[in-house]
Amino acid sequence: MSLALAHSRARVGVHAPAVRVEVYLSGGLPALNMVGLPEAAVRESRDRVRAAILCAQFEFPARRITVNLAPADLPKDGGRFDLPIALGILAANGVIDPNALSDIEFIGELALTGELRAVDGVLPAALAATNEGRRLIVPLGNGAEAALAGNVRAFTARTLLEVVAHLNGEKTLPPAIADRRVTTETTYPDLADVRGQGQARRALEIAAAGNHHLIFIGPPGGGKTLLAARLPGLLPPMDETEAMEAALVASACGQGVDPGQWRQRRFRAPHHTASAAALVGGGSRPRPGEISLAHHGVLFLDELAEWSRRTLDGLREPLESGVVTVSRAARAEEFPARFQLVAAMNPCPCGWAGDPSGRCRCPSEVVARYRARLSGPLLDRIDLHVAVPRLAAHEIRIDAPPGESTAVVRARVLAARERQQQRAGKTNARLSQAEAGRDCALEARDGNLLEQAMQSLQFSARAAHRILRVARTIADLAGCERIATAHLREAIAYRQLDRGVFRAAA
Ligand SMILES: Nc1ncnc2c1ncn2[C@@H]1O[C@H](COP(=O)(O)OP(=O)(O)O)[C@@H](O)[C@H]1O
Ligand SMILES: [Mg+2]
Known part of the structure; x- marks a missing residue:
């Protein structure tokens, strides 16, 4: 033998x-x-x-x-x-x-x-x-x-x-x-292409600075997709460890790894008809899904209200823990999935609810049902809710001045991230409860302000905690040691979906 x-x-x-x-x-x-x-x-x-x-x-x-x-x-x-x-x-x-x-x-x-x-x-x-x-x-x-x-x-x-x-x-x-050296400077689209939309640009900057999840709400053609695609360009490149983790996911997917993309953050934009397995991972031989392919990068979910509730529920665990467990028969495999979520949706089925033209004809219960498709727990985890209205006529004019470029905004983002790194060794969105308690302290009167807002606007406790982290990021962008009243007010203003503002407008 x-x-x-x-x-x-x-x-x-x-x-x-x-x-x-x-x-x-x-x-x-x-x-x-x-x-x-x-x-x-x-x-x-x-x-x-x-x-x-x-x-x-x-x-x-x-x-x-x-x-x-x-x-x-x-x-x-x-x-x-x-x-x-x-x-x-x-x-x-x-x-x-x-x-x-x-x-x-x-x-x-x-x-x-x-x-x-x-x-x-x-x-x-x-x-x-x-x-x-x-x-x-x-x-x-x-x-x-x-x-x-x-x-x-x-x-x-x-x-x-x-x-x-x-x-x-x-x-x-x-x-x-x-040849890892072929990594070229990133080729993301530039923010200078986006006209107007001051509030949405500001929110995008905050999201980039503190790693916060964000949702854009507005009628078709306002620039939601345009803005979302410009987030990766505002972020610092991945470090070696992050790049290796992202490459491991691509490898497990059998997609191969493009050395030219080595440290570039991925922008994944699956369509709303994607299956749960395609989004979170699955298959008889478990493969990573879009959320893992977006590891350390950006996951863009357009038309959020069109996604099936069941599919979106699969996002909860990874949004919380940064990993997803894919089970199939007797086997369970784990994949990393620490992504930054950017979502976009219309305010109602026709897309025009709240528009001053009054062109929306959707009955209010139809609008309510449309909004209710988003589960509260998912919305709770999205720190920034941002209205992207139709552009005003003077903003569309071809000779209107261009907005700030990606390079200019990115410099502020990197400075704010550096402050966070020095203080906590991580971005504000990733602070644990205890770390947030330490780093996001409010003056007494601001504490009262937040409490009042919680009661009158009916935030969940989770939402209130998220607000603190956003306020911390706004303070970091302003170069402030402490969170000021203005920072807190701005952070509260980014929770419009909790406040039912759109419902009222409809
Ligand atoms: N704020 C804007 N600045 C410049 N172009 C815009 C803006 N908003 C919309 N556009 C133009 O309209 C097109 C559709 O925009 P898009 O981002 O897809 O809108 P939405 O996703 O909100 O429906 C873009 O490709 C762009 O040419
Ligand atoms: Mg779009």
Whole structure:
């Protein structure tokens, strides 16, 4: 009996736990048995591995072959183990020296022709292999992604035959390379394109400075989408840790990682017809959703009232914790999802409620039902509610002066963020209850003001706590140590949906 062992890695969430592929050849009737893989995956893998070995003109052992993937309780679906299984069989059969497999890890799906196909989750695997002190061989299509793992020693191959030649010392594989330096200055659209909308621009600046979630409400064509797309350009680029976390999500999604986008914050804008799985993650093989692809970036949900309530309910956990748990059958996988939410909606089904023209004809109960589609708990978590009215005629004129540019506003945002970093080591929106109690103290009379506002405008306690954090951000933008009355008043004014102002206007 002969035995060979090949190292590989599974993907669970954004992690890559080790998998041992053990191959035994023994006497008895020729057969290929696999242990530790789900039934359907076994059938497919068996066919691919056999065909790839034969296609590469190697002998397929006419003996009893047992392949064991350990540990047994890891998710091992997908074709990523084809390559280590094929190599294990060839090593056990004497085609490759079994010792050649000892300090290398292998990931890759085989086509029937023996060509290697890219798989998902290669970046986490490359990080883990490096930690283990092992080299890594991946399909050519995964090379750039593997190379992002810093000082990884990764090689790329196009076919099974090339891998065998490398292991036998006949022809060395090319190293995987990525060029992170291609990261260019960001190419986000500029705020200077937005005319008028002073209040909405101000709110966007506050949102950027304190990392607050925001919702724009207004008739079609006022510039809600225009404004939302300009948020990422106001934010500082991601740091290395954040960039790596965002890249791990993209890798788990099987999308590959674009080195040119390395530190750029993502702007994800799924359509309201997207399924719950597409938004928060899911599938038989759990994949991250849009909220995870927006990790450390911006998630834009346009037409918020058109989204299904059930789909939006999936946002609550991640909005609170920054992670989402995707469960499917017996398995649950966790993905990071720390995004900044920007939502937009019309004030009523026709979009014109509250417009001075009086052109809205929606009955008030229809308007009320439209608004009620947004759940209170979701709105509570959105710090800034901002009206984006129709532009006045003089603002639309082509010779009207342009607004401030992204560069100018961004400088103020970065200064305010620096203050927060110095004080708390995090942005105001992320302050815990205790930290907010310490950093967002109000003068006695301002405390009374907030209490009165809570009562007369019927804020939830959660909303009141959010107001304090926004007031802190406004003070930081003004360069003030303490929150002043004007800061608090402005923060309170950004909770219009709680106050039912739009309902009244309709
Ligand atoms: N404030 C604005 N400044 C400049 N252009 C605007 C503004 N508002 C709307 N527009 C123009 O109208 C188009 C539609 O704007 P959009 O942002 O999609 O509106 P909304 O999302 O509120 O329906 C934009 O592409 C832009 O050309
Ligand atoms: Mg729009």
